[in-house]
Amino acid sequence: MNKILFLLGLIRSTKLHGYQISELLDSHFDLIINITKPTAYRLLGTMEAKGWIQFHEEQVGNRPPRKVYAITPAGEAHFQKILRQSLARFDPIGYSTAINLAFIDAIPQDEILPLLAERQQRVEVALARLNQIDAQQDHYRHVFAHQRRHFEAEIASITEIVKRIKTP
């Protein structure tokens, strides 16, 4: 229900239509949460069916009409409820990007280092994107800071493994 929490939270602070949301997801929130375009539209539909959000159609010129969503009182109540649940809980999983580290002994050493280097570079690219975005964002400061910590933990982890491999 993280996706619904996130979408409700977005709509709650600004009225948005689906296309806008899917653009936000593509441009920077993909670093934080994974919601594809069809999923976004589908969730908007079900949320509307549950009465958590309402839309009114807007038309600019002769373009296809937008469905601009706003949160309802019922939606706000639901948001408050699941936000509390979500804050208090902790799911240890999600970091399972890294079970593969269990098996590095299965690969000859000269092959491991380039693989880990590639991985590290990808983390660094993500981190760089994160830092660029963060400068502009304010509302989502905490989340981006949190994510940065995890990316840095990822890099620290990789460099430690590389060190251990190089110095036997």
Next chain:
Amino acid sequence: MNKILFLLGLIRSTKLHGYQISELLDSHFDLIINITKPTAYRLLGTMEAKGWIQFHEEQVGNRPPRKVYAITPAGEAHFQKILRQSLARFDPIGYSTAINLAFIDAIPQDEILPLLAERQQRVEVALARLNQIDAQQDHYRHVFAHQRRHFEAEIASITEIVKRIKTP
């Protein structure tokens, strides 16, 4: 395909039957990866169908027979392939436990602190379990170390937010 990678990796180092695997998952690997019992059995079935693993039945007393799985050459090849893919890639998501942090302003301050405290305690419980297990494990050293880093990053993140809330 992380789950298949993990199961192949497990079976690769020791012959195992489904029940044993699901016990390992319940007892400590649940801190690293999320595979429920039915999923484990189902994946074992599909992996066997693909020729990556083989089983022979063993019977102890009059108990239900066990299907003891071992990896095949085809399975080893597949394992080597997806391990490399998985090591080189990096998926920034998975940390999406924490989008909720974007919305803490939506909750009155006196309510936030207990929620965050509860969250933190859960992380600490997980961390304590992790440390206990790690002492015994050797093969999975890297993974547990990696996971520990992320748990610590989680705690650091929470304490920083708490600090910011307390000192405005």
Next chain:
DNA sequence: GGTCTCATGTAAGTGGTTACATGATTAG
């Protein structure tokens, strides 16, 4: 005699993805 452990799964349902579909508008 009831409950826990051993050992296997199935069935029903949810949640999500990928690929596809549509059609107008604007920029080069």
Next chain:
DNA sequence: CTAATCATGTAACCACTTACATGAGACC
């Protein structure tokens, strides 16, 4: 006049979960 952008989705499929089913044996 072609390509990208704006705006919505559907259809088919896959992955996974929760709850349920079975049955013997060991323990108290």
